[in-house]
Amino acid sequence: MHDTGLEERLRQALRSEGDALPLTVTADRLETRLRLRRAERANRRLALVTAAALVVAVGAGGGFLLANRATTPPVAASSSPAPSAPAQTPSASPTVSLAAVGDIAPYLGWQMLGRINGPNGNPEATLNGELPQSGGHLLVSTACQGTGTLTITATVDDTWTVDCPATSEDPYRMMAYLGDATTFEVRISASGRLAYQVLVEGNDVPLDIPPVVLRHGADEATLAYGCGGAISLGWGYDTGDSCATTLPSTPLETLELAAGDVATVTIDGWTITDARATCGRITTAPDAPSLFEVMTKCTVTAVLKDSTISVSGLPKGGNPWVVELNLKARNAVGDGFSGPFYAYLFVR
Amino acid sequence: MTVEALRRRRPETLDDLLATYGKQIQGVAYLILRDRADAEDVVVETLLTAFERAGDLRDDAAFRPWLMRIATNHALGMRRSRSRVVRLHLVPEAGGHDHGAASTDRVALLDGVADLPIQMRAAVVLRYYADLSVEDVAKALNKSPNTIKAQLQTALDRLRISLADSVGASASEANHA
Numbered sequence: 001m002h003d004t005g006l007e008e009r010l011r012q013a014l015r016s017e018g019d020a021l022p023l024t025v026t027a028d029r030l031e032t033r034l035r036l037r038r039a040e041r042a043n044r045r046l047a048l049v050t051a052a053a054l055v056v057a058v059g060a061g062g063g064f065l066l067a068n069r070a071t072t073p074p075v076a077a078s079s080s081p082a083p084s085a086p087a088q089t090p091s092a093s094p095t096v097s098l099a100a101v102g103d104i105a106p107y108l109g110w111q112m113l114g115r116i117n118g119p120n121g122n123p124e125a126t127l128n129g130e131l132p133q134s135g136g137h138l139l140v141s142t143a144c145q146g147t148g149t150l151t152i153t154a155t156v157d158d159t160w161t162v163d164c165p166a167t168s169e170d171p172y173r174m175m176a177y178l179g180d181a182t183t184f185e186v187r188i189s190a191s192g193r194l195a196y197q198v199l200v201e202g203n204d205v206p207l208d209i210p211p212v213v214l215r216h217g218a219d220e221a222t223l224a225y226g227c228g229g230a231i232s233l234g235w236g237y238d239t240g241d242s243c244a245t246t247l248p249s250t251p252l253e254t255l256e257l258a259a260g261d262v263a264t265v266t267i268d269g270w271t272i273t274d275a276r277a278t279c280g281r282i283t284t285a286p287d288a289p290s291l292f293e294v295m296t297k298c299t300v301t302a303v304l305k306d307s308t309i310s311v312s313g314l315p316k317g318g319n320p321w322v323v324e325l326n327l328k329a330r331n332a333v334g335d336g337f338s339g340p341f342y343a344y345l346f347v348r
Numbered sequence: 349m350t351v352e353a354l355r356r357r358r359p360e361t362l363d364d365l366l367a368t369y370g371k372q373i374q375g376v377a378y379l380i381l382r383d384r385a386d387a388e389d390v391v392v393e394t395l396l397t398a399f400e401r402a403g404d405l406r407d408d409a410a411f412r413p414w415l416m417r418i419a420t421n422h423a424l425g426m427r428r429s430r431s432r433v434v435r436l437h438l439v440p441e442a443g444g445h446d447h448g449a450a451s452t453d454r455v456a457l458l459d460g461v462a463d464l465p466i467q468m469r470a471a472v473v474l475r476y477y478a479d480l481s482v483e484d485v486a487k488a489l490n491k492s493p494n495t496i497k498a499q500l501q502t503a504l505d506r507l508r509i510s511l512a513d514s515v516g517a518s519a520s521e522a523n524h525a
Contacts, residue, residue, distance in 0.1 A: 006504055006507065006508060006511075007476065007504070009453060009454075009457060010457055010461075010472070010476050010504075010507060011476045011477070012454075013453070013454045013457040013458055013461075014375075014379060014457075014458075014461070014472075014473065014476050014477040015375075015477060016454060017375075017378075017379060017454075017458055018372075018374075018375025018376070018378060018379050018473075018477050019371065019375055021374060021375070021378055021384060021387070023366075023370050023371045023374055023391075024388060025366065025370055025374070025388050025391045025392055026366075027362060027363045027366055029392060030362050030363075030366060030392060030395060030396065031362065033392050033393075033396060034362070034396055034399070158465055158466075159465065159467075160466075
């Protein structure tokens with residue numbers, strides 16, 4: 001049944017969103033890209049000519065090797081042509097060795113749910129099981145060698161295609177959001193002459209943001225993560241809050257300092273790459289979220305050196321100030337997060 | 349700009365193409381990919397592909413659907429090659445101009461579209477944003493018209509549920525207030 005009302009609202013919503021972006025592509029950019037494309041194409045033609053010349057040379061050499069193998073046993077049967085194969089088809093081996101694919105390393109902070117190696121004589125494969133927590137995210141990493149295509153479908157009917165090859169060091173990754181599901185299913189359909197490994201991992205959030213703690217001696221206050229931050233995963237996923245800058249819903253912790261003290265922030269396993277601090281107060285209004293308001297009479301300094309933030313310079317006395325620490329950090333696999341963190345600081 | 353001029357590959361036709369179709373191609377790509385930089389790349393690649401392959405176009409009247417087909421293919425290919433999912437959860441901005449039910453509707457619909465599977469989302473964008481006929485959407489996505497009709501119907505059903513959930517949530521918030 002047609003719902004013209006809904007269709008019209010959908011049209012208007014899409015137009016308001018799609019037409020809101022200004023067009024920033026220029027004719028110059030088009031012409032530059034056109035020149036690049038033509039240059040790339042010319043280079044590719046040259047590369048093909050070179051490759052064809054190499055094939056002729058290798059073909060002649062291969063014929064010699066094959067002739068020799070007729071009297072010596074093959075070393076690796078799965079990837080070598082049969083001794084009696086004609087010299088002009090050295091690359092026509094029927095299967096691609098799974099060993100050529102290699103193991104995909106688990107992603108830092110994610111829980112492994114299963115691995116599938118294929119195709120094992122069957123182009124279709126399925127992996128299913130329980131999720132370690134209710135809902136969350138599924139990370140599906142794929143490596144393959146040979147030529148062909150893998151079509152992968154995750155629980156939430158999200159389907160994508162992987163064109164082989166993709167190395168185990170830099171696998172093709174996709175993440176699916178499972179809502180409040182308790183089980184998962186990943187289906188793989190292979191076509192072509194290939195071997196693959198698919199690694200399935202789960203996590204309730206795309207990135208576990210570590211605790212950010214402000215310390216002075218034995219005293220410490222864990223900073224609360226505010227709204228407006230962003231995360232990125234090393235393999236190419238990134239997202240961020242689009243909300244207004246509001247304070248966290250949890251109560252802020254307080255760190256007490258003496259005049260002249262310096263508080264520090266370090267994050268184990270992470271490199272802090274940027275830090276800025278401001279201080280001020282919380283403003284509240286009925287039926288509105290609490291907001292952080294910068295106060296000019298409050299000064300604070302954050303100095304970043306060797307991945308340690310040193311916070312100092314707050315005025316002495318009065319009430320505790322709210323300190324907003326905007327920082328960026330990155331870990332060993334290239335995951336990153338940024339955003340505002342908050343705590344009370346009181347200088348006695 | 350005429351298709352004939354494009355076939356002759358006159359350099360100035362690139363400017364005309366950009367001025368006439370750039371914004372709509374960008375809109376299609378952005379609504380599919382939800383990424384502004386990627387959408388710009390799709391505009392560039394689509395116009396250059398059209399510039400270089402205008403000779404393939406048999407029916408001049410089908411130029412705009414053909415262009416949208418190229419744009420959609422670039423967008424879907426880019427999504428595959430970038431191997432990432434970007435989910436933007438749109439919320440009405442505090443202090444913005446369009447508060448109220450209409451804004452809630454718009455946000456719920458756009459969130460609903462962003463949550464559709466990529467092929468279904470592309471069908472919705474081509475049908476309701478680019479205003480292509482079902483037959484042209486089917487050609488663009490290399491599917492049968494009946495498949496597209498079914499996909500659009502499923503998408504509308506899902507969007508209706510998103511909308512109802514959103515209205516329910518707003519009513520619940522109002523009751524708590």
